[in-house]
Amino acid sequence: SQTIHQWPATLVQPVGSPLSLECTVEGTSNPNLYWYRQAAGRGLQLLFYSVGIGQISSEVPQNLSASRPQDRQFILSSKKLLLSDSGFYLCAWSKGQSTDTQYFGPGTRLTVL
């Protein structure tokens, strides 16, 4: 069966510090991968998605970036965090069809102080 991992589970960082959040998927190959941010009362906002190694599509302009160095690894990064980057970050995967379910990881709670 497939599983998706995210770490860390929680993170408190000062403004201006770098960020690296990691997501890995097990039990499947060549998944589509997604990063979402969830802010209170605003639902889920798709930040990035990837259909293959090195292929990243950005949905919103921001100071975050994403990379996919391996087939089942997806990394969310920032060089300098802003207060507005605080939120709950969710990674998800799906197979290659738009009808396929997206499966979500447990999330990372990021607080920028």
Place this chain on the structure above:
Amino acid sequence: AQSVTQLDSQVPVFEEAPVELRCNYSSSVSVYLFWYVQYPNQGLQLLLKYLSGSTLVKGINGFEAEFNKSQTSFHLRKPSVHISDTAEYFCAVSLGGSNYKLTFGKGTLLTVNP
């Protein structure tokens, strides 16, 4: 572009009462529709999805939803809720084809009280 509106941000109900969580979407093309549930501090879990065929879709935990194309709605229902159904519920839409992206509503917090 498609959008999703969840009409109620919060829905409080008593245990064993029926509940309906409302979802409307806007799109100029056919869509696929999803309902996800999120328990506190956890990721999202699929409840059910509508792709085609019967407009009444049954999901996990006794939930069901009905697709109404003329009203562009996909409301979620459960005839009798439990305390354990307390969670946030998200409606989402996908355009299909080569578009893998889901557009989510802002969520409805269902609180089941004893």
